[in-house]
Amino acid sequence: MEEALLDVDAPLQLLQPSPLYQAVAGGLEKAIACGSLRGGDRLPSVRQLCQQHGVSASTVTLAYRWLENRGLVEARPKSGYFVAPRPQPLPEPELDARMSKADFVTPDGLTRQFLLVANEPGAMPSFRVQAGRSLLPEAKLRQLTASINRRHPEYASRIESGGSPALRREIARRAIHSGVRLHPDEILLTNGGMEAMHLALRSVAKAGDTIALESPTYFMLLEVIETLGMRSLEIPSHPRDGLSIEALDLATRTPGAVRACVVIPNFQNPVGSLMPIENKRRLVALAAERGISLIESDIYGELHFGDERPPVLKSFDAHDDVILCSAFTKAVAPGYRVGWMAPGRHLRECQSIKFRTSSPGVQLQQEVIAEFLADGGYDHHMRRLRASLKAQAQAMADAIARYFPPGCRLSRPRGGLALWIELPSQVDSRKVFERACAELIGMAPGATFTCSARFDHFIRLHYGDPWTPLLEARLKRLGQIIAEQLG
Incomplete structure (x- = not known):
């Protein structure tokens, strides 16, 4: 059985590690993956890991053998275990700069x-x-839900037309980390991130208008644009730096050719690109010059691997025309469908459209997220x-x-x-x-x-x-x- 656990070709039911094994192997694997342990580094001895984790020598040996089988660790006779050299990284995809009317x-x-x-x-x-x-804070959210239910049973029968004031305050308080100053009254709560994008598009464009967006882009954006009777113009994007400002410049030189531009500048789905700060400045300036409304999704902005959170496009907006959209659906509570938007000068129009087409959202879930943000649980x-x-x-x-x-x-x-x-x-x-x-x-x-x-x-x-x-x-x-x- 132990040998089968080490073989990735073994039947799938044999590939589930024990909790002790997972703790030992998983900890080492994370250290290797994040670079704390590098190729050639000596790993702790079996005895050291036994003492550190309080497990048996057989458990540690099994962990090392599995890591060795995956090519992460190598055993050297009479010397112990060492981090193995990583596979040669694959080259990045290249920019496909083609753009034509076939994109409509x-x-x-x-x-x-x-x-x-x-x-x-x-x-x-x-x-x-x-x-x-297993990475989501479900236990913490359950505790907060129970506590808020006890303290505020009226949430089950009351509707807050503008959504939770507490959540809007917390979003505004945290917005400074992304480089933008917001007032709670400038924030509109939505039923997830896609409703925010839907409201944003309807507030600045109408059926028949052309919407520029990154290519490739999140597929639901294409679906929403089609549903609204608008046309998509795909702008080439670099897998590392995101939307090509040069290509957008070329596509928008004819006045009125493009009504709005939808972009995910921070860790775009599907390519994971991060738009450089100078490109963000150029994009906001170009949009203002051409009279193009910018709709920005920052749903992945908090998931940065570096030391600092990247700024949003709206932080460079001098005309209050960038519509910032985000949600807590990817990293906190997918099932809550709690999203938000800061529409800038388009706020009244977005509020009007939402009032006519959807509910304010579930206040209890909004209050849970607000308290999660306020008590430090979110940051942890x-x-x-x-x-x-x-x-x-x-x-x-x-x-x-x-x-x-x-x-x-x-x-x-x-x-x-x-x-x-x-x-x-x-x-x-x-x-x-x-x-x-x-x-x-x-x-x-x-x-x-x-x-x-x-x-x-x-x-x-x-x-x-x-x-x-x-x-x-x-x-x-x-x-x-x-x-x-x-x-």
């Missing part, structure tokens, strides 16, 4: 096909881009979550380099949740998706994130799920599926 098309049914399997509970990695359940949670995601991103990148066929390219995100992978050009990501779905491997084909065919040989994976032997086995199998298309 609508999405096909692939998005709907993806959404049908998005909630499949057995998928690993999962299809939805969010932090795994985010520190742990960012560390976990950074380690998980590196572990997945190493596995892709190890198991995927030659010719692949991989993004190198500095935050967020997504990895963007370019496959050899002859691979059809739709076919990979069909086979992966059948084997409960959660991935998204590149065609989902565009209205063109330029990303048919790309896929998106996310690293929100904690690293396990099962996850590694599924990634190895995904690499085999891709390789089989190469003949």
